[in-house]
Amino acid sequence: MGSGYILLLAAYVVSIVGDWSFKIAIPVIVMELTGSPLLMSVAFACSFAPYIVMMPLGGVVADLFRRQRILYLGDFAAAALCTLICAYLALGGTNVYVLFPALFGLGIVSSVYHPAFQSFIPNVVAREALPRANATFATSDNLLNLLGPAISGGLVAAFRPDWIIWFNAASFLVSGLAILAIRAQVPEVARQVRVSVAGIGRDLADGFRIAWSEPIIKWGTILFIGENFATNAILGNEIYFLTEVLGLSVSQAGLVIGASAAGAVAGSLVAPALMARFAPGRLMLSCLFVIAGGTAVMLLAQNLGIAAVVLGRGLLMGARAVIIVTMFTYRQRVIPQAYLGRTVAITRTISYVPVPVSAVVGGYVLAQTGGNMQAVLLMSVGTLLACALLGLLTPFARAQQPGDLPSAPLEESHAR
Numbered sequence: 097m098g099s100g101y102i103l104l105l106a107a108y109v110v111s112i113v114g115d116w117s118f119k120i121a122i123p124v125i126v127m128e129l130t131g132s133p134l135l136m137s138v139a140f141a142c143s144f145a146p147y148i149v150m151m152p153l154g155g156v157v158a159d160l161f162r163r164q165r166i167l168y169l170g171d172f173a174a175a176a177l178c179t180l181i182c183a184y185l186a187l188g189g190t191n192v193y194v195l196f197p198a199l200f201g202l203g204i205v206s207s208v209y210h211p212a213f214q215s216f217i218p219n220v221v222a223r224e225a226l227p228r229a230n231a232t233f234a235t236s237d238n239l240l241n242l243l244g245p246a247i248s249g250g251l252v253a254a255f256r257p258d259w260i261i262w263f264n265a266a267s268f269l270v271s272g273l274a275i276l277a278i279r280a281q282v283p284e285v286a287r288q289v290r291v292s293v294a295g296i297g298r299d300l301a302d303g304f305r306i307a308w309s310e311p312i313i314k315w316g317t318i319l320f321i322g323e324n325f326a327t328n329a330i331l332g333n334e335i336y337f338l339t340e341v342l343g344l345s346v347s348q349a350g351l352v353i354g355a356s357a358a359g360a361v362a363g364s365l366v367a368p369a370l371m372a373r374f375a376p377g378r379l380m381l382s383c384l385f386v387i388a389g390g391t392a393v394m395l396l397a398q399n400l401g402i403a404a405v406v407l408g409r410g411l412l413m414g415a416r417a418v419i420i421v422t423m424f425t426y427r428q429r430v431i432p433q434a435y436l437g438r439t440v441a442i443t444r445t446i447s448y449v450p451v452p453v454s455a456v457v458g459g460y461v462l463a464q465t466g467g468n469m470q471a472v473l474l475m476s477v478g479t480l481l482a483c484a485l486l487g488l489l490t491p492f493a494r495a496q497q498p499g500d501l502p503s504a505p506l507e508e509s510h511a512r
Contacts, residue, residue, distance in 0.1 A: 100220035100278045101229065107274035108213075108233060111171070112240045114267025118178070121257040121264075122199070123335040124346055125185070128257070129192045133336045133467065137459025140332040141452035142196045146203035148449055154208035155441020156299045159434060163216040164278060170209040171272030177201045178265035185258035211441040218428060218436075220278060227368045227425050234364035234421045243354060250347045303438025312377050312426055315492030317443040320419075322483035323384060325450035326476035327412060330391065332455030333462060337469045338405070342397065352402050352409075359390075359410030363417030376422050377492040383415035384487060388480035390415065395473050 126132075126139045158166060181198045221229040251260055308314045330337075338349035370379055390411030396404040431439045458472045465471050487493055 098220065103274045103278045104217070104220055105232065105236060107167075107171075107271040109236050109240065110267045110274070111271045112237055114264035114271075116240065117251060117260045117267075118264040120335065120346070120350060121260040122195075124257045126192050126195070127336070127339075129190055133333065133340070133462045134456070134459040135192060136336055137332050137455045137462075139192070139196065139199060140455045142199040143203045143206075144328075144448065144455070145452040146200055146207045147445060147451065150204050150207040151211070151441045151445035151448070152300050152303075152438070153441075155211040155303060155438035157208055158212040158215050158437025158441065159299065159303075163212040163219070163437070164275060166208060166212040167216060168272040168275040170205050170212070171268045171275065174202055174205045174209075175265045175268035175272070177205070178261050178268065182258060182261045182265065185261075207441075210444065211437040214424065214428070214440045215433070215437040218433060223429075226428055227371065227421075230421050230424045230428070231364055231368050234367065234417055235361060237360075237364070239357075239361050250350065299438060300442065303435055303442045306431060306435050307439045307443050310430055311491045313423075313430075313439070313443055315377065315487070315490045316380055316423055317446050319381075319384065319483050319487050319490075319492060320447040321450055322479050322486075323387065324447055325454040326391065326479040326483075327387065327416070328451045329454040329458035329461075329472055329476050330394070330412075332451075333458045333469070333472065334409075336459075336462065336467075341467055341469050342402065342405070344402070352405055356406045356409035357413055359412070359414030360417040363414035364421055367418045367421035370418060371422055371425065375494075376426050377494065380419045380422055381484060381487045381493050383419045384480060384484040386415035387412050388477055388484060391473060391477045391480060395470055395477070398470070 122139055123136050126136045130136075177198050181195060184194060184198075217229060217233075218226065251263075307317070334353065335346075335349060338344045338352055339346060344352065374382075390408045393404055393408030393411065395408075397408075427439060427443070428436065458475075461472050461475065462469065
């Protein structure tokens with residue numbers, strides 16, 4: 097798929113490795129400084145909250161400016177923010193509230209970075225290769241989810257957690273340099289940029305109208321609001337669950353998270369074949385039922401031990417991987433390039449609205465029930481089943497035929 101794709105994939109892999117170190121180090125640091133599961137979940141929420149406010153603007157930015165430039169500047173900005181966190185901790189800082197603005201800043205960078213990244217892929221990959229390219233990204237992501245937590249957990253256990261954040265800063269720097277070296281197959285079209293509040297409003301309205309004109313994208317976005325609430329109530333508090341409730345060490349928790357990521361690897365590998373056999377809406381709806389089943393299996397963790405966590409989380413992550421590959425590919429194929437950044441941003445923002453809230457709700461439930469993770473899991477199972485059953489009543493379950501991904505995007509004139 098070309099050197100540009102290899103460099104983009106390399107940048108992605110390096111970033112994910114660094115991110116896993118960060119995801120495990122930050123909760124450990126917050127727990128060591130405060131001993132509070134609620135503040136641990138607040139730290140998680142701080143990194144996601146900007147998605148709600150900034151992601152739509154990030155989509156407009158991705159459609160107005162050169163996406164490659166957005167990506168490498170975003171990596172360099174994230175490296176700088178990680179360095180600031182490291183410097184504060186290295187100087188003996190102990191006030192966890194000082195970390196929250198930096199985590200929020202990293203979330204802002206991510207909210208601009210993601211729509212630019214997703215929109216840049218068609219510039220380095222031929223149209224017919226998009227399903228394979230997206231599946232490769234997802235497979236790489238999930239392989240790192242398999243290995244990253246174990247390695248990161250071991251590093252956090254062996255070294256001071258704040259030292260690990262230096263590694264994340266370095267990973268952003270390497271990623272930015274790799275993206276800077278890419279030569280796109282399809283050059284980005286130069287844009288005349290005139291930024292105004294009214295103009296941004298019109299751009300967002302255009303992106304929303306286009307996204308909502310596609311039943312798969314519309315109903316998928318709506319249903320994934322509930323899915324994101326349910327799963328992130330768990331994922332936002334899993335370090336606490338594994339270390340404080342099940343009594344695992346940080347390195348053991350990393351191994352459990354990594355082992356369960358095998359399901360995500362399998363999901364991303366089989367996604368292209370499933371997309372060729374099943375209608376995209378029905379495929380993603382089926383995955384919601386699988387996620388609910390995996391979450392229910394995790395309810396048995398306190399009786400069956402870590403095996404239930406590995407199996408349940410594996411099912412959850414595998415089904416999510418299929419959803420991600422299916423939705424990304426469908427969206428890239430049906431949305432015109434000029435509107436893709438906004439569409440990615442708007443749909444992701446809507447579905448991500450509950451993420452910071454759900455993490456804090458999960459932490460609050462834990463705090464109020466004396467660390468009873470079963471209460472959080474039951475809440476999540478009920479939410480997932482409600483979403484899946486609701487989906488059966490929507491066009492999401494009926495739209496499109498198996499493998500019927502359009503060969504060309506909507507015409508620009510129709511999009512406008």
